[in-house]
Amino acid sequence: MLKIGSIELSVPFLQAPLSGYSDYAMRRLARDFGAPLTFLGVMLAKSAANVKVLKKDIFIPREDEHPIGAQILGREPEVMAAGAKCLEGAGYDLIDLNFACPAPKVLARGRGGYLINEPEKALEIYRSVRAAVKCPVTAKLRIGYDGSAESRENFWEIAECLSAEGIDAIAIHGRYVKQRFRDASDWAILTEAKERLGGTTIIGSGDLLDAESAAKALSDSGVDGVLIARGAIGNPWIFRELRSILEGGEKCGEPSITEQGEVILRHFELVSELYDDGKAVRYMRKFLVHYCRRHVERKRVQASMLEAENGEELSAAIKRWYCL
Numbered sequence: 448m449l450k451i452g453s454i455e456l457s458v459p460f461l462q463a464p465l466s467g468y469s470d471y472a473m474r475r476l477a478r479d480f481g482a483p484l485t486f487l488g489v490m491l492a493k494s495a496a497n498v499k500v501l502k503k504d505i506f507i508p509r510e511d512e513h514p515i516g517a518q519i520l521g522r523e524p525e526v527m528a529a530g531a532k533c534l535e536g537a538g539y540d541l542i543d544l545n546f547a548c549p550a551p552k553v554l555a556r557g558r559g560g561y562l563i564n565e566p567e568k569a570l571e572i573y574r575s576v577r578a579a580v581k582c583p584v585t586a587k588l589r590i591g592y593d594g595s596a597e598s599r600e601n602f603w604e605i606a607e608c609l610s611a612e613g614i615d616a617i618a619i620h621g622r623y624v625k626q627r628f629r630d631a632s633d634w635a636i637l638t639e640a641k642e643r644l645g646g647t648t649i650i651g652s653g654d655l656l657d658a659e660s661a662a663k664a665l666s667d668s669g670v671d672g673v674l675i676a677r678g679a680i681g682n683p684w685i686f687r688e689l690r691s692i693l694e695g696g697e698k699c700g701e702p703s704i705t706e707q708g709e710v711i712l713r714h715f716e717l718v719s720e721l722y723d724d725g726k727a728v729r730y731m732r733k734f735l736v737h738y739c740r741r742h743v744e745r746k747r748v749q750a751s752m753l754e755a756e757n758g759e760e761l762s763a764a765i766k767r768w769y770c771l
């Protein structure tokens with residue numbers, strides 16, 4: 448069980464916020480395969496506070512996806528609070544504060560991972576968001592801004608203060624901001640975080656690309672939960688497999704070729720409800736390159752699916768290669 452404030456989840460894993468990926472289609476499949484909570488990709492607090500933006504269908508959680516989290520990015524405490532309040536009003540069950548994003552344009556504006564350099568500002572943001580909403584509030588951190596000792600101290604200062612102030616959970620990606628995705632994620636820091644931050648729910652993130660790695664990270668580090676991120680792209684089965692390992696000690700069998708095809712088609716149908724035909728096919732490609740990894744003829748399947756220029760061609764290619 449994973450407890451995040453008033454939210455109690457039956458399994459200790461979540462689908463991470465994945466900007467550009469975790470739309471309703473990906474979230475729905477994750478839920479179908481056993482992720483107990485998913486996130487919308489990060490949103491600028493300023494946009495979340497804008498009534499016109501938040502009215503758009505893609506930003507409104509659907510009835511079948513609670514509990515669902517929203518994550519906000521910004522640096523002005525009052526804007527972050529306003530964004531959080533609007534997202535809670537729109538139906539989100541949890542607000543996560545992004546103190547982790549490494550994108551240069553985000554850092555240049557002093558947002559996301561940059562805030563690890565400013566513990567006081569990060570705490571001010573937390574306090575104003577906490578005061579603005581009733582739902583659980585969490586934060587996502589990286590383990591420093593750069594590799595320096597000073598930046599590691601800033602990370603600990605933020606994490607310890609958030610913990611002391613009763614934040615509902617802290618998610619930690621075991622790389623520093625400037626590292627982006629280089630080198631391995633440092634899980635020793637996650638172990639230390641759980642030891643040092645005791646009563647606070649700690650959620651680990653980094654390099655959990657398959658169910659076995661996620662199960663091992665959970666038991667080796669002692670964290671309360673893990674975020675599945677890249678490992679879920681074109682691979683919703685990771686949630687079923689992880690649940691199976693955690694419940695029974697063994698991974699369930701590989702999905703059959705027809706099940707794979709059915710899930711890819713279902714994903715494409717969900718995507719086609721969100722975007723027009725041309726965009727849906729183009730958008731789907733970044734998932735298809737991952738979906739076909741499980742196929743023995745991966746290269747040919749990938750080429751054939753990526754060649755499809757419209758929905759009809761893509762559906763036909765999926766049906767042909769996956770024996771539907």
Ligand SMILES: Cc1cc2nc3c(=O)[nH]c(=O)nc-3n(C[C@H](O)[C@H](O)[C@H](O)COP(=O)(O)O)c2cc1C
Nearest residue numbers: 463464465466488489587620652653654655676677
């Ligand atoms: C395409 C992509 C989009 C991401 N978007 C977000 C985001 O919106 N918010 C966030 O906190 N982290 C985001 N992340 C980081 C992940 O949530 C996760 O912490 C990171 O990928 C490490 O986990 P992994 O190595 O298991 O993928 C993103 C990562 C990727 C690859």
